[in-house]
Every structure is written in C-alpha cells, then in structure tokens.
Amino acid sequence: MKQITSLAEMQALVYPADAKIGFVPTMGYLHEGHLSLVERAKDNCDITVVSIYINPTQFGANEDLSSYPRDLERDLELLDSLGVDYVFIPTNEMMYPQPYLTWVNVDEYSELYCGQSRPGHFRGVATIVFKLLNLVRPHYMFMGEKDFQQLVILQKMLADLNHPCQIISCPIVREEDGLAKSSRNSYLSPEERIVARSLSQTLLQMKAMVAAGYKDATQLIKIAASNLENNGANVDYVELIDSRNLRKQTEIDDHSRMIMAAFVGKTRLIDNMLL
Numbered sequence: 385m386k387q388i389t390s391l392a393e394m395q396a397l398v399y400p401a402d403a404k405i406g407f408v409p410t411m412g413y414l415h416e417g418h419l420s421l422v423e424r425a426k427d428n429c430d431i432t433v434v435s436i437y438i439n440p441t442q443f444g445a446n447e448d449l450s451s452y453p454r455d456l457e458r459d460l461e462l463l464d465s466l467g468v469d470y471v472f473i474p475t476n477e478m479m480y481p482q483p484y485l486t487w488v489n490v491d492e493y494s495e496l497y498c499g500q501s502r503p504g505h506f507r508g509v510a511t512i513v514f515k516l517l518n519l520v521r522p523h524y525m526f527m528g529e530k531d532f533q534q535l536v537i538l539q540k541m542l543a544d545l546n547h548p549c550q551i552i553s554c555p556i557v558r559e560e561d562g563l564a565k566s567s568r569n570s571y572l573s574p575e576e577r578i579v580a581r582s583l584s585q586t587l588l589q590m591k592a593m594v595a596a597g598y599k600d601a602t603q604l605i606k607i608a609a610s611n612l613e614n615n616g617a618n619v620d621y622v623e624l625i626d627s628r629n630l631r632k633q634t635e636i637d638d639h640s641r642m643i644m645a646a647f648v649g650k651t652r653l654i655d656n657m658l659l
C-alpha cells in the first residue's frame with residue numbers, strides 16, 4: 385500500500401489504462417463499517433484508494449473536531465491488510481489554502497434534518513468530497529447508508545454538477561446489539577452504550593409495526609420519539625422520509641425510511657432504516 389501525503393503526488397498519480405478506480409473517503413479511526421466499504425471497493429474495482437482526513441469545515445464551532453478519535457497507525461495497518469492500493473492523507477494546508485473562498489452547497493437538502501442542528505455541516509461535506517474527487521479521480525465512490533442524508537446530498541451534487549463518478553451505497557454495519565458502528569461510539573460510557581441501543585431497537589420496532597399494517601407516519605414518528613426519550617436518549621429529530629429525495633412523508637410506501645438523531649449524554653448518534 386502506498387501512502388500519499390502531498391497534493392502534487394496525488395495529482396500526478398497515473399492509474400493503469402482501463403483500470404476501474406474505487407474510492408472510499410473516511411475521517412479515520414476505522415471500524416468494520418468503513419472496512420465493509422473498502423472490501424466492496426476491492427471486490428468491484430481494480431484499484432482502491434482510501435482517504436483519511438478529518439475535515440474541519442464540516443464541524444460546527446461547538447462540535448468535537450479537537451476530540452475526534454484518531455489512530456493513524458492502526459488505520460494504516462488495517463487498510464494494508466485489506467490490500468488497499470493507495471491511502472491519501474492530506475493536511476488542512478493542502479485542502480484549505482488561505483484565504484479559502486470556494487464552496488459547494490447543495491441547497492435545500494443541506495438545510496434539512498442534520499443540517500438544522502449542524503448548520504454548515506453539509507456544505508463542508510460537499511466541498512471536501514468534491515475536492516477529493518477532483519484529486520483522486522475515481523469511477524466509483526463507496527459510501528455508507530449510515531449517513532443517509534449525506535448519501536442523498538452527494539448523489540444530488542454529482543448529478544447537478546454533471547460529475548461522472550458513481551456512488552455505490554453500502555448497508556449499515558452494526559454491533560451485535562444493533563447499534564450502528566461509528567467512530568463516535570468510543571465516546572459512550574457503559575451506561576450510555578445501553579441507552580444507545582434504543583435507536584436501532586426503535587427502528588426495528590417501527591419496521592415491525594409497518595409490517596403489521598401501520599401506515600400513519602405522524603403516529604409512527606410520535607411513538608419512535610417517545611420510545612427514545614423513555615430509554616434516556618435526548619431526541620434531536622425523528623422523521624419519515626422518501627429515500628429518493630429526503631422529502632417528509634405522511635403515509636408509508638416502499639421508499640419510506642425512518643431517520644433519527646439523538647443525544648446520548650453528550651454524544652450525538654444517528655441511525656436510519658428502510659421501513
């Protein structure tokens with residue numbers, strides 16, 4: 385595995401002709417969720433590139449940028465053992481030369497849900513992903529459904545900007561008890577870890593209710609939110625949306641997805657499930 389730590393080297397990298405290039409952008413502190421994307425890329429592409437970069441512009445002023453977990457050495461060992469070809473590790477100076485003035489924003493979609501409690505978050509995400517795509521030049525980008533709103537926003541960005549890269553969305557990898565794997569799970573105390581289960585448990589319960597014939601979105605949202613609160617989580621939002629365009633739904637159909645964000649102690653967790 386080759387490590388690339390300069391812009392010039394990334395830009396000058398010449399891939400074999402006709403090779404299909406797969407890309408997995410990450411913020412590091414890798415877990416099985418990330419590794420599932422890497423494996424998918426390895427299975428479907430000739431060359432796999434992974435980036436590790438904690439993008440400061442997607443963190444709000446009061447968020448966890450400085451405390452975000454890191455372990456580069458372990459990440460590199462894991463990626464090497466999976467047979468990744470290139471790992472790109474840029475610095476803030478490379479990605480945001482000062483004064484930095486150019487941004488990518490997907491209007492409307494970026495203001496919804498996570499965008500409400502994290503103003504500017506998706507502008508930071510869209511900008512860094514667009515920049516990484518320009519540098520890495522992949523045919524396919526592998527992303528997790530864990531960050532469902534992000535996935536739809538980036539799909540819209542690529543479509544609107546006529547970008548040829550295709551996003552391959554990959555299922556959420558969960559802990560044995562259902563909790564969606566996340567680098568931020570390392571913040572949870574043992575007691576909080578038990579509360580955190582209530583997100584996936586609530587989603588499964590809602591899925592079962594839909595299977596039993598429940599169709600009223602407002603009712604399902606209400607039940608889900610009180611379920612979370614009763615378990616000790618602090619709800620940021622619970623919504624029922626159309627998976628294709630993030631629009632709120634009033635009645636369940638084949639595209640209905642419940643999305644949620646909740647604080648467990650100080651840690652903000654997200655989860656979602658197709659109902």
Ligand code: AMP
Nearest residue numbers: 410411412417527528530531556557565
């Ligand atoms: P992050 O390092 O949090 O920016 O995540 C990098 C990529 O890994 C994103 O595409 C995430 O959606 C994906 N990802 C994170 N957690 C999971 C998970 N539990 N299952 C599947 N994909 C995940």
